[in-house]
Amino acid sequence: MMQIKHGFQGQWSIILPYFIVDRMGKNPMMNDLYFHSLGYFPNAKYHYINRPEGCPENILIYCTKGGGWIELDGKMQAVGENQFVILPANKAHRYGANELNSWSIYWIHFKGYKSELFSKVYGQVISLDSENTLRIDERFKLFEDIYNVLLDSYDDSALQYANSGLAYFLASILYVKRSGDPKTENKYGTSLIHLATHYMNQNIGNKLKLSDIARHFGYSVSYFYRLFYRNMGIAPMEYFNQLKVQRSCYYLINSTMKVNQISIMVGFDDPYYYSRLFKKMMGVSPVRYRAVNKQATPLI
Template sequence: MIEYLQGSKQHTELHLTQFGMEECIPGHFFGPAVRTHYLLHYILEGEGIFEVGGNRYRLEKGQGFLIVPDVITYYQADETNPWSYCWIGFSGTLAETLLKQAGLTMASPILHYNRDDIICQYLQLMIDSREYRKARETRLTGLLYLMLSELAEFGPSTPPGHKESRTEIYVEKVKDFIEINYAQKITIEDIARFIGLNRSYLCSLFKQRMNTSIQDYLIRYRMNKACEMMANAELSIGDISRSVGYSDPLLFSKIFKKMKGVSPRQYRTGETDRHKVNSPS
């Protein structure tokens, strides 16, 4: 059983391209070949081999393998105990990040999950979603998120051979917090409180890793977002100011000019050389 799905304009971050289940005959194989999307197989019974990047893996029930886009792979069912498996194919800008959370990358393509039958349950729900006429695509996307969250929760936190340092983890948390909350009146204290570290210690870690202060990173992030908003003619300078966390348009204009070399109005109307404006300050 296999179902192919059309591309998604609504769920560009993550969407299913196909899913299915198969009981393979002895020796059944595919490849060597490449795919244009991610393909994750999960073995329900039996065994077989998976080859990628010069490595050969012998796999069995409770394991699986990840096929990465544009990478040559080969897989084959065992001659005496052929595997049956289910699979999901998917694409999207968040696919790689979500797979990494489950410990799955091109360098670490083997899935280990032998807790329960939750993967089969999600696959059945995908099949049953055919009864949804208006919102099937959204339901399928939600089920894909749930399945990947299950693999991330009970899989390795990082791929073997790569462990993030505490500094990297804290720095990424700061960047994520700013990305989500830059439009609010956030302070460095707010960020430190959210992460659970002393303000001075967090600032020191961030400066050491990023070669800039948290405050400067926040301001630069806001000004870059403001530049993106300038293209929307429906937004006034005041609208943009408030949208990037400044209730005072005059203060926003002052900081913008200091960072970009021109006022927001000059930037928008192109009164100066944009190459100069966008050069690092």
């Protein structure tokens, strides 16, 4: 039988240059979860991959139509419509499309120390809710949006946006569908909060409300608040403001930006509100903090 790695009609994909992947791996703002490559293979007849030595990255395969199979640890499993599987890095594996009714797949190669959040589902073929068409359409739109952003630019803001989207995409298929099940709340709650704090980190410069964050992860405000507080011991927006103040501390010490400029950088249009919040959390004003922690004339 013919075997093809890529080159399917209508496919699209992007593989980030090595130096970009290396840069993300060394950047503390991005190295928790980040891309290596991603793509879409429609009607991928004769698709076949064999990696006896495994792959340096984790691989997500999300089947939208048709079917195929994966082999991991000597075990073969079928992968059908609206199912996904994550293959762990550095483990031998094979996968391919069915000869008849070949699969259409979205795929992602990703890395980062938070990849271990998904270790419990490595190698498991998991079915998604096929009746929630809105959620499915949102995933596809997000995936294509990430692809277009990476096509346009490799600057840090584009990479941070894409990697934040990666975290949300993974959360949307692994955790959101379980949100109504109390038996799985404790099991998956902590991992979801890790993704939520990652999302907050990536959006420090934006003016997000609690409803924005909850909606991003597909939760009601009350449920998200309760889950976050239970796991973190602090209200979500209080935590988000702490992140903003912490980031502004970095700017105060390591830049020559004025306080009102830093205020905008961390998502506050009103520098007076920012200064009051900073003093409440840090015990001193931003100007005083800079004077104490930086051997330079403070800028105002």
